[in-house]
Amino acid sequence: MFAARAVFAAGQRRAFSASARNLSKVTVLGAAGGIGQPLSLLLKLNPRVTELALYDIRGGPGVAADVSHVNTKSTVKGYDPSPAGLAAALKGSDVVVIPAGVPRKPGMTRDDLFNTNASIVRDLAKACAESSPEANILIIANPVNSTVPIVAEVFKGRGVYNPKRLFGVTTLDVVRASRFVSEIKGTDPADEHITVVGGHSGVTIVPLFSQSNHPDLTSNAELVNRVQFGGDEVVKAKDGAGSATLSMAMAGARMADAVLRAAQGEKGVVEPSFVDSPLYKDQGIDFFASKVELGPNGVEKILPVGEVDANEQKLLEACLGDLKKNIAKGVAFVESNPPK
């Protein structure tokens, strides 16, 4: 339970409103994968989850049987890999987390996953639009900069798009940034709150150290690079066996917990996320990751990027160019390959 306490502790100190709704079904699509399994375990340890629905094209019921023996109160059910199984897993869900999709191998960029993962995410989005149109949808599958716009387009096509309920999970970027800073400064990472904005790949990941406890780090190019390419470090070390799974499960569980805390009435819950955002719409960029205040209806408020220094301004410019292309690619995919 220590891990769960560490992941969920922040929320326990805050007050809940009287109208809090405390029943929460959470669905994991891709539950038998490298991320899906530890994520399902962490969700089973979260007392805010009352029903856990685990779906995968292979192995969902096995993971569910295993996790269901963990002695916390929530019920766990695994679903058959059929359209009916998927629909049942989604029905009545409050939060759907999607780590379904292939991971990188050394030498690949996240964009190299597009050809495989775009259609996986499109088809799962269609199922969500049909069976859980009002759920909060948390996208982990890469490339996040393109898969989130894919989900938005599918929902728009079905007339059920609610921009307040769609989240690209970028939590791992702030988790890494706070850990890497703590290693350099010899501090507790729990005290290091690093804002990371932009997107979730390479130069679209923009850490804003000028806004942190250590503004001097803004000129530390090695650190900036490590945050932007932290995923590559894991891909290289796993040497063909995939990408980050355990740290990602922790980050995904933290994001799901934040959404649940806000849904259950807690005020002032802020997490970073890649969302439909007004911040750079005037430049034709419809999605952007920044700090987001969560509420009972999903996105409550998108916080501005805030002041940045000259180094960060350059990073932001590089980010926006790539991001625009990644988003356009997702939108174009659904236009040319609509879900059946």
Ligand SMILES: NC(=O)C1=CN([C@@H]2O[C@H](COP(=O)(O)OP(=O)(O)OC[C@H]3O[C@@H](n4cnc5c(N)ncnc54)[C@H](O)[C@@H]3O)[C@@H](O)[C@H]2O)C=CC1
């Ligand atoms: N957002 C982020 O920060 C991060 C994202 N990722 C991404 O998460 C994704 C998953 O990574 P891993 O869990 O390591 O991969 P994995 O290959 O271990 O697991 C993926 C799972 O998805 C399942 N799956 C495939 N198609 C499916 C479908 N149509 N419906 C349901 N399940 C389906 C597979 O059977 C498998 O169990 C990758 O795209 C990876 O790049 C990974 C780390 C961080």
Ligand SMILES: O=C([O-])CC(=O)C(=O)O
């Ligand atoms: O690097 C990858 O491919 C997986 C990922 O998104 C990350 O670890 O941040």
